[in-house]
Amino acid sequence: MREDRFVWVMQPDFLLAPSQLSLFEKALEDLQNHRPIQYIIGETHFGSLSLKVREEVLIPRPETLELVHWVCEVARQFPHEIHILDIGTGSGCIPISLGLALPNAALTAIDVSEKAIGLATENAALYHQDIAFVQADVLLLDQLPQSYDMIVSNPPYVRELEKKEMSRNVLDYEPALALYVPDSDPLIFYRKIAHLAQQSLKQGGALFFEINEYLGEETNYLLSQLGFRDCEIRKDIFGKDRMIKAIK
Numbered sequence: 001m002r003e004d005r006f007v008w009v010m011q012p013d014f015l016l017a018p019s020q021l022s023l024f025e026k027a028l029e030d031l032q033n034h035r036p037i038q039y040i041i042g043e044t045h046f047g048s049l050s051l052k053v054r055e056e057v058l059i060p061r062p063e064t065l066e067l068v069h070w071v072c073e074v075a076r077q078f079p080h081e082i083h084i085l086d087i088g089t090g091s092g093c094i095p096i097s098l099g100l101a102l103p104n105a106a107l108t109a110i111d112v113s114e115k116a117i118g119l120a121t122e123n124a125a126l127y128h129q130d131i132a133f134v135q136a137d138v139l140l141l142d143q144l145p146q147s148y149d150m151i152v153s154n155p156p157y158v159r160e161l162e163k164k165e166m167s168r169n170v171l172d173y174e175p176a177l178a179l180y181v182p183d184s185d186p187l188i189f190y191r192k193i194a195h196l197a198q199q200s201l202k203q204g205g206a207l208f209f210e211i212n213e214y215l216g217e218e219t220n221y222l223l224s225q226l227g228f229r230d231c232e233i234r235k236d237i238f239g240k241d242r243m244i245k246a247i248k
């Protein structure tokens with residue numbers, strides 16, 4: 001591909017075929033309408049991975065990669081096979097990265113969205129990762145499929161009131177299901193997942209969340225109230241409270 005680009009530059013007389021030109025024109029129009037480039041080309045990068053993305057599924061963010069690195073740091077301290085669950089898997093970026101980094105990990109991933117589960121399955125196949133994908137609404141679950149050493153989640157956490165800070169590429173194109181929570185109960189997913197984790201996380205197991213930068217203290221308080229210990233908040237590369245770890 002790189003070679004192709006080089007060849008094009010070296011040929012000033014190179015002309016695109018009309019069908020190729022119309023693709024470019026359509027892409028330009030889409031960009032002017034704020035459609036994310038990742039949806040236009042159908043691909044995004046997550047660390048060293050190239051993942052497929054489609055409009056119905058959230059484009060993975062670099063902050064989430066920082067969460068993955070933290071999970072790996074802790075997971076490497078487990079000498080035996082470890083069972084890890086990802087809740088709200090979207091493109092599958094979290095379990096695929098964990099699977100590649102941790103040969104001793106057995107991975108399960110849940111999402112309510114059929115489109116997300118379909119895409120995550122395609123992405124896992126690209127990287128030959130054997131991940132058990134489950135379509136389920138975590139808010140309706142009474143219990144998790146089995147017990148785990150670690151549970152990780154980047155759940156929806158943007159309050160409606162924060163929409164005014166957001167740009168059109170996110171507001172107009174990314175799935176609301178993946179992003180928003182009611183202003184009246186912004187920690188709805190954290191509370192539910194923490195309750196489920198109280199039953200299904202092994203003693204000494206770790207719960208990791210990506211968090212809303214404005215709700216770090218509230219999330220910390222919630223997890224402590226639910227009996228988790230050693231809660232630790234970490235900031236992302238932009239200096240914002242972005243992730244939390246808690247131990248059962």
Ligand SMILES: C[S@@+](CC[C@H](N)C(=O)[O-])C[C@H]1O[C@@H](n2cnc3c(N)ncnc32)[C@H](O)[C@@H]1O
Nearest residue numbers: 060088089090111112113137138154155156178
């Ligand atoms: C913020 S996105 C995270 C996606 C992916 N893990 C990432 O980091 O890019 C939240 C995900 O949670 C899923 N989700 C929303 N509500 C859910 C529910 N009730 N049960 C399970 N998954 C849900 C969405 O479909 C979406 O894929």
